[in-house]
Amino acid sequence: MSIFSRLVSIFNPRLGTFLDPPKKSSTDPSPLRIGILGAANIAPQAVIGPASYHSGVVVQAVAARDENRAREYARQHGIPTVFKSYQELLDSPDIDAVYNPLPNYHHFEWTMKALKAGKHVLLEKPSSNNSEEMRQMVELAKEKNLVLLEAFHYRFHPANQRFREIVTGGSLGKLKKIEIQFTLPYRMFPKNDIRFNYDLGGGATTDLGCYAVSYCRWLNESEPTVAFAKAETLPGNPKVDRAMKVNLIFDSPGQPQVLAEINYDLARPWRFGLIPYIPQTGIKAICENGVAIIDNFPGPHLFHTITIAENGKPKATEKCYKFTEPNAVGEEWWPTYRYQLEAFVNQVRGRTPQLWITGEDSVAQMKVLEAIYEKSGLEPRPTSAYMS
Numbered sequence: 195m196s197i198f199s200r201l202v203s204i205f206n207p208r209l210g211t212f213l214d215p216p217k218k219s220s221t222d223p224s225p226l227r228i229g230i231l232g233a234a235n236i237a238p239q240a241v242i243g244p245a246s247y248h249s250g251v252v253v254q255a256v257a258a259r260d261e262n263r264a265r266e267y268a269r270q271h272g273i274p275t276v277f278k279s280y281q282e283l284l285d286s287p288d289i290d291a292v293y294n295p296l297p298n299y300h301h302f303e304w305t306m307k308a309l310k311a312g313k314h315v316l317l318e319k320p321s322s323n324n325s326e327e328m329r330q331m332v333e334l335a336k337e338k339n340l341v342l343l344e345a346f347h348y349r350f351h352p353a354n355q356r357f358r359e360i361v362t363g364g365s366l367g368k369l370k371k372i373e374i375q376f377t378l379p380y381r382m383f384p385k386n387d388i389r390f391n392y393d394l395g396g397g398a399t400t401d402l403g404c405y406a407v408s409y410c411r412w413l414n415e416s417e418p419t420v421a422f423a424k425a426e427t428l429p430g431n432p433k434v435d436r437a438m439k440v441n442l443i444f445d446s447p448g449q450p451q452v453l454a455e456i457n458y459d460l461a462r463p464w465r466f467g468l469i470p471y472i473p474q475t476g477i478k479a480i481c482e483n484g485v486a487i488i489d490n491f492p493g494p495h496l497f498h499t500i501t502i503a504e505n506g507k508p509k510a511t512e513k514c515y516k517f518t519e520p521n522a523v524g525e526e527w528w529p530t531y532r533y534q535l536e537a538f539v540n541q542v543r544g545r546t547p548q549l550w551i552t553g554e555d556s557v558a559q560m561k562v563l564e565a566i567y568e569k570s571g572l573e574p575r576p577t578s579a580y581m582s
């Protein structure tokens with residue numbers, strides 16, 4: 195245990211355990227063997243860490259464009275096998291499932307190739323660069339009877355499920371308006387980050403906006419129209435949205451119209467050019483009889499508060515790190531990604547996961563992202579050259 199996690203443990207045992215989780219005491223005799231495409235920054239958080247305390251999974255291999263990079267990454271993260279290329283990993287009979295955290299433009303090609311090679315795929319968000327790409331991936335996964343999951347990890351965490359239950363559960367009345375902020379300060383990502391690269395499918399909409407859109411669609415369980423979308427771009431980078439303000443309208447028969455006001459920014463300029471703003475990651479749901487707020491919806495395992503202000507009642511707050519149902523799986527310190535991995539493995543193994551994101555959901559999601567780019571006047575993200 196590092197000195198840092200020891201110190202954290204003293205003040206917050208839950209966070210301390212999250213930082214230094216107990217290793218699994220045993221591994222299933224035939225665990226799901228995951229291969230990672232690319233020595234990606236996000237993989238330790240999203241898969242390698244969570245797999246280290248999931249008895250049904252091992253991270254078996256990594257492949258990178260540069261073999262030495264893959265070797266170093268494997269050494270750092272204790273991954274037993276290194277492949278010289280992504281295709282070599284896909285061709286291996288020792289890999290059952292693939293985690294695809296490549297830049298968005300490459301999601302389609304390498305997911306299609308993985309499915310063709312008979313591998314299940316955990317695919318990073320956004321699933322693709324457009325709905326046609328995702329439609330083809332979903333079709334192939336179905337044809338091959340393989341699992342394909344867009345990694346919207348936030349949905350699997352009890353805090354977000356609890357927030358949705360509060361908003362849609364009835365006592366606050368019907369939902370009328372949603373406000374979402376997802377902003378990160380300037381310099382959080384370097385200028386050459388994949389997020390600012392049009393050819394790789396970058397942009398604030400594909401990177402951050404996708405969460406906001408996904409959340410609103412989940413709360414409404416219907417598809418919106420894009421009423422307004424105004425982009426801000428970086429100097430010299432006119433095709434990439436640094437930030438965007440978006441209004442979505444959900445108009446379901448028999449329901450009040452719901453307006454979603456969304457604001458996201460990948461590099462929010464500093465106050466007076468000197469002081470970085472802290473990240474904003476909050477959602478406010480305004481209903482007929484009150485308001486509910488969740489802060490930190492993308493990373494509720496680190497911290498979060500759900501605030502409920504029902505008309506005529508004192509304001510209440512809740513925290514929800516664990517499901518309360520008697521047979522529910524999970525620990526207070528589990529991150530969103532661990533809950534997601536649980537669902538992915540259950541689905542592959544033919545056990546019903548507690549929550550799932552269907553391929554159809556991910557296709558519809560991409561339609562909204564396309565519509566946002568269209569409304570804003572920015573070009574659509576480029577379709578993969580691998581598209582037949």
Ligand SMILES: NC(=O)C1=CN([C@@H]2O[C@H](COP(=O)(O)OP(=O)(O)OC[C@H]3O[C@@H](n4cnc5c(N)ncnc54)[C@H](OP(=O)(O)O)[C@@H]3O)[C@@H](O)[C@H]2O)C=CC1
Pocket residue numbers: 231232233234235236237240257258259260263295296297298300318319320345347388394401
């Ligand atoms: N679920 C979540 O919480 C998060 C999800 N993401 C998603 O994960 C994906 C990867 O993000 P992140 O880990 O930050 O990205 P990285 O910058 O770490 O890139 C991931 C991999 O993409 C490959 N790559 C990088 N640049 C290029 C390029 N110019 N051309 C071709 N391939 C390239 C590299 O593979 P190689 O090692 O083989 O060279 C790299 O390891 C994105 O889709 C992003 O949206 C990102 C962060 C959080």
Ligand SMILES: O=C1OC[C@@H](O)[C@H](O)[C@H]1O
Pocket residue numbers: 389401402492
């Ligand atoms: O969760 C996230 O937060 C930061 C983003 O840039 C990243 O891509 C996203 O998935």
